[in-house]
Amino acid sequence: MSKKNIFDMDDIDIAWCPGCGDFQILTTLKEALVELDIKPNNLVLVSGIGQAAKTPQYLNCNFFNGLHGRSLPVAWAIKATNPELVVIAESGDGCSYGEGGNHFIHTVRRNPNITNFVHNNMIYGLTKGQASPTSRFGMKTGIQVDGVILDPFNPLTIAIGLDASFVARTYAGDQKHMKEMMIKAIKHKGYALLDILQPCVSFNKLNTYQWFKERIYYLENHDPTNRLEALKRAAEVEKFPLGIFYVNEKPTFEENTEVYHTNKKPIYKRERDLKKFSEKFL
Amino acid sequence: MNSFSLEDKEDISIVLCGAAGQGIQTVEQFLTHVLQEDGYNVAATKEYMSRVRGGTNSTEIRISSKRVSAFVDRIDIFIPLNKTAIARQRKRITKDTIIISESELIKDEIDISKYKVIEIPWTELAQEIGSKVYLNTIAAGLIAELFQLDQEIGKKYLRNRFASKGEEIIQKNFEAFNKGCEIADTLISEKGLKIAIKKSSKKDKELLYNGASAVGMGAIAGGCNFICSYPMSPSTGVLVFLAKHAHDFDILVEQAEDEIAAINAGLGAAYAGARAMVTTSGGGFALMGEGLSLSGIIETPIVIHVAQRPGPGTGLPTRTEQGDLELVLYAGHGDFPRIILAPGSLQDAFYITQKAFNLADKFQVPVIILTDQYFMDLYYNIPPPDISKISIEKHITKTEKGYKRYKYTENGISPRGIPGYGEGLVRADSDEHTEDGFITEDLDVTRVKMVEKRLKKFDEVKKNVIPPDLLGTDKYKTLIIGWGSTFTAIKEALDIIADKEISFLHFKQVYPLHQKTKEFLEKAEKVIIIENNVTSQFSKLIKLYTGFEIKNKILKFNGMPFSVEELVEKIKKIEEV
Numbered sequence A: 001m002s003k004k005n006i007f008d009m010d011d012i013d014i015a016w017c018p019g020c021g022d023f024q025i026l027t028t029l030k031e032a033l034v035e036l037d038i039k040p041n042n043l044v045l046v047s048g049i050g051q052a053a054k055t056p057q058y059l060n061c062n063f064f065n066g067l068h069g070r071s072l073p074v075a076w077a078i079k080a081t082n083p084e085l086v087v088i089a090e091s092g093d094g095c096s097y098g099e100g101g102n103h104f105i106h107t108v109r110r111n112p113n114i115t116n117f118v119h120n121n122m123i124y125g126l127t128k129g130q131a132s133p134t135s136r137f138g139m140k141t142g143i144q145v146d147g148v149i150l151d152p153f154n155p156l157t158i159a160i161g162l163d164a165s166f167v168a169r170t171y172a173g174d175q176k177h178m179k180e181m182m183i184k185a186i187k188h189k190g191y192a193l194l195d196i197l198q199p200c201v202s203f204n205k206l207n208t209y210q211w212f213k214e215r216i217y218y219l220e221n222h223d224p225t226n227r228l229e230a231l232k233r234a235a236e237v238e239k240f241p242l243g244i245f246y247v248n249e250k251p252t253f254e255e256n257t258e259v260y261h262t263n264k265k266p267i268y269k270r271e272r273d274l275k276k277f278s279e280k281f282l
Numbered sequence B: 001m002n003s004f005s006l007e008d009k010e011d012i013s014i015v016l017c018g019a020a021g022q023g024i025q026t027v028e029q030f031l032t033h034v035l036q037e038d039g040y041n042v043a044a045t046k047e048y049m050s051r052v053r054g055g056t057n058s059t060e061i062r063i064s065s066k067r068v069s070a071f072v073d074r075i076d077i078f079i080p081l082n083k084t085a086i087a088r089q090r091k092r093i094t095k096d097t098i099i100i101s102e103s104e105l106i107k108d109e110i111d112i113s114k115y116k117v118i119e120i121p122w123t124e125l126a127q128e129i130g131s132k133v134y135l136n137t138i139a140a141g142l143i144a145e146l147f148q149l150d151q152e153i154g155k156k157y158l159r160n161r162f163a164s165k166g167e168e169i170i171q172k173n174f175e176a177f178n179k180g181c182e183i184a185d186t187l188i189s190e191k192g193l194k195i196a197i198k199k200s201s202k203k204d205k206e207l208l209y210n211g212a213s214a215v216g217m218g219a220i221a222g223g224c225n226f227i228c229s230y231p232m233s234p235s236t237g238v239l240v241f242l243a244k245h246a247h248d249f250d251i252l253v254e255q256a257e258d259e260i261a262a263i264n265a266g267l268g269a270a271y272a273g274a275r276a277m278v279t280t281s282g283g284g285f286a287l288m289g290e291g292l293s294l295s296g297i298i299e300t301p302i303v304i305h306v307a308q309r310p311g312p313g314t315g316l317p318t319r320t321e322q323g324d325l326e327l328v329l330y331a332g333h334g335d336f337p338r339i340i341l342a343p344g345s346l347q348d349a350f351y352i353t354q355k356a357f358n359l360a361d362k363f364q365v366p367v368i369i370l371t372d373q374y375f376m377d378l379y380y381n382i383p384p385p386d387i388s389k390i391s392i393e394k395h396i397t398k399t400e401k402g403y404k405r406y407k408y409t410e411n412g413i414s415p416r417g418i419p420g421y422g423e424g425l426v427r428a429d430s431d432e433h434t435e436d437g438f439i440t441e442d443l444d445v446t447r448v449k450m451v452e453k454r455l456k457k458f459d460e461v462k463k464n465v466i467p468p469d470l471l472g473t474d475k476y477k478t479l480i481i482g483w484g485s486t487f488t489a490i491k492e493a494l495d496i497i498a499d500k501e502i503s504f505l506h507f508k509q510v511y512p513l514h515q516k517t518k519e520f521l522e523k524a525e526k527v528i529i530i531e532n533n534v535t536s537q538f539s540k541l542i543k544l545y546t547g548f549e550i551k552n553k554i555l556k557f558n559g560m561p562f563s564v565e566e567l568v569e570k571i572k573k574i575e576e577v
Ligand SMILES: Cc1ncc(C[n+]2csc(CCOP(=O)(O)OP(=O)(O)O)c2C)c(N)n1
Pocket: A049, A050, A051, A052, A053, A068, A091, A092, A093, A094, A095, A096, A119, A121, A123, A124, A125, A126, A127, A132
């Protein structure tokens, strides 16, 4: 980090292991936010629980550090209560796809204008190395002593299958690409999923920087409005294409919800009309 | 043939019983609304099976010279609409009950010659008008005419009800209604089936609402602008009510994917400044447990309406019980303050729900409103609430730079800022946190102070407890204790018993308990608690917080509410010993 960024915090004790991909994500996120000219008091970072979910603690902005798995319902509700805020939900793969799997599915359908960054390290970091939904088949852990016997969860195919508004993947080891993806995801109007491949140096000895480096490649000549093509690329198992898989511009939850059809004022700013109450009911 | 006369009665109970889908509810809606509009005191309760078609459901409508608001066992007029109706209600049918029916439906169940049966070929008459569907309107017309309803009111109602179906259907319903009136006129003149219920002398217009609507109206008057919930009987009525009025009052209504999402969304909305509510029943509330606890640590207000039904598990989805007091009392891990309210009357439901939003906002705690199926579905006329008595109290502050969300204060309540309003940053943290909301493991200082801070708020809450209502003299010998929905039945039972030495103490706030509770209990020679659950959950709570053990218990847990008569009998029995 060179010059001071308005999202920087003084004297913080970061709880991540040296070399963890989370550091690159944090730095890049701050840069992206500055480039987008977002004001700290207009931004809310919403997270669940996990290593990734600690990210908001290290940024100078509003945050809601909620429960494990529950960042998305909190995030859409904040946005719906005050659409003037920029809302980013940020958490780990276990939090977002495991504990919060049902919310993930339905938030895609709901399509609030929020951004979802998922630090996908294919492991439960905070709880010290159990399989996550995205852990590879065969990976051994202290619990999966014979190796994982479930097929990995593919967040991208699920999201595209649900006709999500924006679906992309990046890699913590490529900050330039990551920043570009973050900016595009935040700018996108509607629910934007950015799955971030993130090496966990302490507990994931399988999916290392080297392992990812050998498997990533960048999407080229891909038409992100072509859903079937997007699905095909997202379904690749041997390799991990990076980039924007799918974009589907459509009205957001806030636009679809009746309270904002004609009146754009955030609901929390509106006064309840008790006179109208009397007219209606009494 | 005076035996059919009901002229000496001050209070008539009419029960309609038939299969789901047969239109009992249409008749109930019609009669309660038109008779109320015509000036009568009415009350209605329902019991129904957890199915959409078939089975046997019933509705009880009371029309009375005095205000009524509870369920009675007695049936004065019984209208069975299917063959299982008699069997289902047999215990309640006596030689005094007038049964109006097609003989086909009852002849195998009772000896028609031994009961006061009036045979009406409903189906045939309805078919003459055009279809079986008109049966309900004929029945409604018949009852209405027995009460000498102003026919214009009846027709106005039908016109509104069937407006979307076109003029032909409206006319057919008028025809059916008139047919019912004609039959009633013959019954009055030939059988002497006369009714002399007095209309009430109240000048002002009364309101006719059920519990679900009363809670919903309270929420609107409390400033609720966000509700996210997952459907679950018997709590859904509140969600439906708010959805129906969402456009008029700018309420964001969203059906969640599950109850966990619902409460987390509610808390997210509240964090951003909404007055948020969720509505659910015991099973759904169980899923909200972690979210409840989250509300405790992030000190974010939320109103949780729990309409109880009998458990455990799925239990009896459409029946009633007061079995979730301990659930809501102990749900959520860790120690944090909470408030539990339990309205007894429909007026209470309005004022208490309204107040719940102010309490949640003021103390930054979860406020739980406990009702139940019986209460949700119970209708009766009430005077309109006095809007001048209420206000929407908001406790949101504009933040400044350096704002600390969990600032230590004398009473534990930190000024609550919301993101985007002011210069400060608002950090809500489910981890133990510092004053500015950052995660901490400073155990000896911060952790201890934060726990104490949160509990200090409870001391403030305790200074603002809604006192229990004492009905009757304060020089009682026997004190009856009740909470929540049993209020009206207990009150009516005690009016009947009319013993000046028995008073009734009703709690509409069950937690924390009012400080005078013990004093009330110790003054009595005998204390009787009445609860719609099997282990007397409220007496356990009373014992825990006052040390007072209530020995006499009247408990019911078969899924039905207490009837007035059974309370009279059971109270008298205890009084005799
Ligand atoms: C309801 C609940 N269940 C379990 C946990 C324990 N827990 C905390 S974080 C976590 C997994 C974290 O994995 P992930 O979301 O992938 O984040 P990472 O630490 O890998 O960044 C678990 C199981 C919890 N806090 N809450």
